Amino acid sequence: xxxxxxxxxxxxxxxxxxxxxxxxxxxxxxxxxxxxxxxxxxxxxxxxxxxxxxxxxxxxxxxxxxxxxxxxxxxxxxxxxxxxxxxxxxxxxxxxxxxxxxxxxxxxxxxxxxxxxxxxxxxxxxxxxxxxxxxxxxxxxxxxxxxxxxxxxxxxxxxxxxxxxxxxxxxxxxxxxxxxxxxxxxxxxxxxxxxxxxxxxxxxxxxxxxxxxxxxxxxxxxxxxxxxxxxxxxxxxxxxxxxxxxxxxxxxxxxxxxxxxxxxxxxxxxxxxxxxxxxxx
Amino acid sequence: xxxxxxxxxxxxxxxxxxxxxxxxxxxxxxxxxxxxxxxxxxxxxxxxxxxxxxxxxxxxxxxxxxxxxxxxxxxxxxxxxxxxxxxxxxxxxxxxxxxxxxxxxxxxxxxxxxxxxxxxxxxxxxxxxxxxxxxxxxxxxxxxxxxxxxxxxxxxxxxxxxxxxxxxxxxxxxxxxxxxxxxxxxxxxxxxxxxxxxxxxxxxxxxxxxxxxxxxxxxxxxxxxxxxxxxxxxxxxxxxxxxxxxxxxxxxxxxxxxxxxxxxxxxxxxxxxxxxxxxxxxxxxxxxxxxxxxxxxxxxxxxxxxxxxxxxxxxxxxxxxxxxxxxxxxxxxxxxxxxxxxxxxxxxxxxxxxxxxxxxxxxxxxxxxxxxxxxxxxxxxxxxxxxxxxxxxxxxxxxxxxxxxxxxxxxxxxxxxxxxxxxxxxxxxxxxxxxxxxxxxxxxxxxxxxxxxxxxxxxxxxxxxxxxxxxxx
Numbered sequence: 001x002x003x004x005x006x007x008x009x010x011x012x013x014x015x016x017x018x019x020x021x022x023x024x025x026x027x028x029x030x031x032x033x034x035x036x037x038x039x040x041x042x043x044x045x046x047x048x049x050x051x052x053x054x055x056x057x058x059x060x061x062x063x064x065x066x067x068x069x070x071x072x073x074x075x076x077x078x079x080x081x082x083x084x085x086x087x088x089x090x091x092x093x094x095x096x097x098x099x100x101x102x103x104x105x106x107x108x109x110x111x112x113x114x115x116x117x118x119x120x121x122x123x124x125x126x127x128x129x130x131x132x133x134x135x136x137x138x139x140x141x142x143x144x145x146x147x148x149x150x151x152x153x154x155x156x157x158x159x160x161x162x163x164x165x166x167x168x169x170x171x172x173x174x175x176x177x178x179x180x181x182x183x184x185x186x187x188x189x190x191x192x193x194x195x196x197x198x199x200x201x202x203x204x205x206x207x208x209x210x211x212x213x214x215x216x217x218x219x220x221x222x223x224x225x226x227x228x229x230x231x232x233x234x235x236x237x238x239x240x241x242x243x244x245x246x247x248x249x250x251x252x253x254x255x256x257x258x259x260x261x262x263x264x265x266x267x268x269x270x271x272x273x274x275x276x277x278x279x280x281x
Numbered sequence: 282x283x284x285x286x287x288x289x290x291x292x293x294x295x296x297x298x299x300x301x302x303x304x305x306x307x308x309x310x311x312x313x314x315x316x317x318x319x320x321x322x323x324x325x326x327x328x329x330x331x332x333x334x335x336x337x338x339x340x341x342x343x344x345x346x347x348x349x350x351x352x353x354x355x356x357x358x359x360x361x362x363x364x365x366x367x368x369x370x371x372x373x374x375x376x377x378x379x380x381x382x383x384x385x386x387x388x389x390x391x392x393x394x395x396x397x398x399x400x401x402x403x404x405x406x407x408x409x410x411x412x413x414x415x416x417x418x419x420x421x422x423x424x425x426x427x428x429x430x431x432x433x434x435x436x437x438x439x440x441x442x443x444x445x446x447x448x449x450x451x452x453x454x455x456x457x458x459x460x461x462x463x464x465x466x467x468x469x470x471x472x473x474x475x476x477x478x479x480x481x482x483x484x485x486x487x488x489x490x491x492x493x494x495x496x497x498x499x500x501x502x503x504x505x506x507x508x509x510x511x512x513x514x515x516x517x518x519x520x521x522x523x524x525x526x527x528x529x530x531x532x533x534x535x536x537x538x539x540x541x542x543x544x545x546x547x548x549x550x551x552x553x554x555x556x557x558x559x560x561x562x563x564x565x566x567x568x569x570x571x572x573x574x575x576x577x578x579x580x581x582x583x584x585x586x587x588x589x590x591x592x593x594x595x596x597x598x599x600x601x602x603x604x605x606x607x608x609x610x611x612x613x614x615x616x617x618x619x620x621x622x623x624x625x626x627x628x629x630x631x632x633x634x635x636x637x638x639x640x641x642x643x644x645x646x647x648x649x650x651x652x653x654x655x656x657x658x659x660x661x662x663x664x665x666x667x668x669x670x671x672x673x674x675x676x677x678x679x680x681x682x683x684x685x686x687x688x689x690x691x692x693x694x695x696x697x698x699x700x701x702x703x704x705x706x707x708x709x710x711x712x713x714x715x716x717x718x719x720x721x722x723x724x725x726x727x728x729x730x731x732x733x734x735x736x737x738x739x740x741x742x743x744x745x746x747x748x749x750x751x752x753x754x
Contacts, residue, residue: 084466086503223551264569
């Protein structure tokens with residue numbers, strides 16, 4: 001059992017949890033994730049560790065409500081418990097001194113790139129962050145990411161916050177501007193966005209690191225469910241990743257494999273929402 | 282016949298036919314997850330035990346990887362003293378309810394039974410299962426060795442499968458302070474994530490884990506040694522005096538044929554973990570699983586049998602084993618193959634997959650195969666299958682499960698500096714199961730490659746003895 005020592009709503013459907021997990025907090029390096037189960041009958045889901053506090057032995061997770069498991073998680077309160085938190089898992093981020101790094105977070109991907117921005121800045125890089133979201137309410141961690149960035153660009157599909165457009169529009173402006181040389185890109189978010197970013201940087205040979213989010217069960221390389229194709233070779237995102245060279249990822253395959261349980265997830269989500277509504281009556 | 286069972290003459294014993302294990306109807310059971318075998322009734326067990334000739338030089342014991350006193354416990358069963366029989370087995374085997382169900386007795390103890398020469402061997406596995414279940418059902422926990430002198434030394438067992446829990450139990454009985462680290466959220470290893478409920482009910486594993494805790498063993502779940510904590514940290518920071526690595530093999534092999542990443546292709550590890558550990562068959566569980574209507578399982582081992590029989594229980598109309606050699610070469614236990622047949626599993630023997638075919642939406646639609654014939658024996662001594670040119674054909678299916686074996690998972694070995702591995706990535710251990718790092722022992726599948734529950738348990742026991750020796754220097 002892992003105690004929730006703090007819980008905070010960051011936006012519609014986005015919640016930040018601080019959880020007591022001393023072993024994880026002690027070992028975690030930037031870029032690693034945990035697999036959690038909210039309750040005894042929950043599925044195992046991977047979540048990036050956004051931050052740790054080694055003194056209090058706590059880790060921070062930022063969760064977006066997208067299905068039953070994450071919806072159920074929101075019913076857990078401060079002082080309550082996660083049934084299971086296992087980790088830290090995956091390879092740590094490759095952090096180096098590039099010069100200027102564009103750090104791009106799409107939606108919840110912002111929680112994935114935030115710790116990278118912290119580490120990249122500590123390594124002496126100039127950080128230009130881009131947060132992309134559909135609309136204003138879905139922009140998360142703006143202040144936090146801004147505090148570790150030399151420049152922060154917010155861009156929304158509908159223009160309700162920052163510029164109007166896609167993250168690739170903002171990135172294109174940066175890379176085409178002779179004053180702002182971009183030496184590397186770190187990117188996390190919807191697969192379609194990561195693909196578009198990688199396609200944009202490919203002709204310019206800008207190193208582009210993407211963080212992949214396939215379906216996982218154990219997170220230790222045992223089930224192979226998270227297999228992705230990198231440069232034509234099979235890799236397990238849980239142990240070989242989750243970060244890979246964006247120019248080598250087969251994004252189409254990943255997008256397709258992510259559809260595997262869509263039907264099941266929608267059904268469970270609707271059932272659970274009904275249950276919650278009935279409970280409130 | 283005499284009423285005093287042990288006064289039976291050899292001739293009288295020889296006259297008793299092998300008793301039958303009652304089992305549920307094949308069609309009926311193939312739609313649920315309840316156990317297939319029903320266990321022997323007391324009188325039937327006594328009668329079966331009377332068949333044992335009490336050999337002076339019992340060969341069966343030599344066939345047992347942990348050397349159980351088989352004639353000794355059979356004699357106690359014949360006398361009706363089932364609890365004493367259970368205790369006698371437990372001297373050598375900590376998990377009799379498990380091994381009584383999953384050991385390949387037909388190639389071990391029973392294969393060497395003198396009664397094979399003139400008919401059927403004593404049903405040693407069924408008797409073992411019977412006494413273990415009897416002990417459990419009568420709520421008698423195995424005799425606690427109370428008052429054990431504490432050694433004051435700490436041992437870590439990494440992995441809570443058969444090797445890890447056997448080693449932990451043995452060391453606890455010797456007075457060590459033992460912690461078992463498990464990566465998953467539930468202890469039991471392959472017994473809970475791999476072997477299905479209908480063959481190995483989870484309540485049995487749970488009972489054994491409770492027994493272990495009653496011995497004072499501490500079990501920490503959600504700890505991935507190699508990530509959460511490393512072996513050097515366990516020894517230097519947490520002051521463990523010795524470590525036993527029993528993490529299993531745990532790296533799924535794929536076939537490297539086109540279409541393997543289509544939606545609807547699983548490794549057996551993933552499929553069985555979803556079905557067993559995550560209980561995807563239970564509507565209350567949130568873990569999804571693809572329920573194929575026509576399912577192809579590739580492979581011929583016990584894992585393949587478990588997967589194909591699980592698919593039937595999850596509602597498949599047809600479940601098919603695709604195996605590139607012939608029936609004779611299948612590594613699965615005879616009983617599992619037999620049970621699969623009773624459950625109307627189809628066997629496509631001498632058939633090798635060439636490609637997984639997909640539909641326009643990227644879901645599995647078929648398995649393109651080629652027929653094989655047996656050629657010269659290969660390195661394993663089995664005749665090598667060779668393709669028959671022009672014999673390609675397609676099996677229509679919507680789910681493909683790859684059960685062709687496992688390799689060495691590098692997660693722990695890569696994060697243990699200096700640990701000596703062989704060229705396949707398995708840990709090298711000496712005759713005492715110690716690795717090249719002093720105080721670090723290893724056993725089970727991460728040393729042997731994929732093997733059996735009982736061999737892993739044998740390693741656990743042997744490691745415990747040698748850890749005791751090492752720490753008593």
